[in-house]
Amino acid sequence: MANKSAFRWKRKHLLALEDLTVDEIMHVLSQADAFKEVSTRSVKKVPALRGKVLVNCFFEDSTRTRTSFALAASRLSADVVDFSEKTSSTSKGETLIDTARNIEAMGVDIFVLRHPAAGAAETLSRHVKCSVVNAGDGAHEHPTQGLLDLYTMRERFGKVAGLKVAIVGDIVNSRVARSNIWALTKLGAEVILVGPPTLLPKTFEKLGVKVIHDFDSVIGQVDVINMLRVQFERIKSSQFPTVREFTRFFGLTAERFVRCKKDVFIMHPGPMNRGIEISSAIADGPQSGILTQVANGLAVRMAVLYLVTQAQ
Amino acid sequence: MRNHYDQADVKRVIDDLAAKVAQAFDPREPMNIVGIRTRGETIAQRLTRMLQARGFARIGRGILDITLYRDDLSEIGPTPIAGPTEIDIPLDGIPLLLVDDVLFTGRSVRSALNALVDFGRPSVIRLGVLVDRGGRELPIAADYVGIVLPHVPADVRVNVRLAEVDGVDEIVVEPKA
Structure with missing residues (x-):
């Protein structure tokens, strides 16, 4: 060989x-x-x-x-x-x-x-x-999580380069987000980070990714949506207003899901807060890769x- | 001793191997042919076609990757790349021909036998190799051999190259790179 x-x-x-x-x-x-x-x-x-x-x-x-x-x-x-x-x-x-x-x-x-x-x-x-x-x-x-996310995306789409990947939610506290950013950008995917300014500072742009605070503005364009867990144990109260408000702006709800690309791939590193960052129907639906991950x-x-x- | 066998030689050697295998198995009965990645698999492909041409109609095919079963990983240089094993056929109760390119220490075959038992229990396992170069470190022998190259010193390599993988058919006896 x-x-x-x-x-x-x-x-x-x-x-x-x-x-x-x-x-x-x-x-x-x-x-x-x-x-x-x-x-x-x-x-x-x-x-x-x-x-x-x-x-x-x-x-x-x-x-x-x-x-x-x-x-x-x-x-x-x-x-x-x-x-x-x-x-x-x-x-x-x-x-x-x-x-x-x-x-x-x-x-x-x-x-x-x-x-x-x-x-x-x-x-x-x-x-x-x-x-x-x-x-x-x-x-x-969390390098093995980053690698398994990459593996799962590659398996689903046959490649990683050129994919548009949204990572959504509590970015600042997330080691999964950081490992994903490094791996995806190295392999030529386009990474879009989505979250409230308190959980997603602009400094992330230095890593070569887009920083967006309006989920709805990108939802129809991305191939992969990786929903992060809201890490209540790490979040300071000032970073996070209420669960309902977070879900309204950044949750993957049924209303948002219908505006996604037809073949969008939904990922989540687990454990999920069902009904907060992701609705149960989507997490368990046909486009979810969560158990494959x-x-x-x-x-x-x-x-x-x-x-x-x-x-x- | 010759150091180079060209395309015509390789063809003769494989033909010879196929003839010996054909004589030993019953064309009316099922048999499985499993090649050891990478070149054993290529030889298995060719043998299968040749046996089919001789009327063997019930050949099951599999590919075995033995990397994860080796006991000499540290001795064979760079980290070998483990590939998937592809055995989607039932092995139980059916004769199995294991195929490799070169039989040397016998350690690859030992690994392959260990791997095979995880997939089932063939009625018999026979070993066919293109080249037997001697130098065994384990009590293992081939049942069907294309060509025997006796007295090859241990520090010399016998490389089998096949068109499907290497672009050329040849057997070369050469110093270790």
């Missing part, structure tokens, strides 16, 4: 999509194709990471990401250890680095870290010898775990 020698994956860690080249992003996506096939087998397991140990280190709540990483690891035959903040010694005051080093001393190959502080995964990667995969660091990045997330995370391990 010509491309076999042309490209070599060298990253031991996956910390941020900002760091990745177009070739690296495309490499993850094409590897994910192979892993997607594994999930269709009756024996959904390959021995690629046999004997490796993955630690799921979550300092914030998570359903999808945590389960997805655990399942991805077990489909690759790795062993999975779950580490949760609430029952650990971090509640006794141990620092993240100390905790991680102690766990590493037990023979760990991959840390999957979710942490409320931006840069936590990067910091950790400088203090441990094993691989670190960022599963969300504050409002900074979850299924693809598994394949993408298998690809990421496989690649970072090979680079060790």
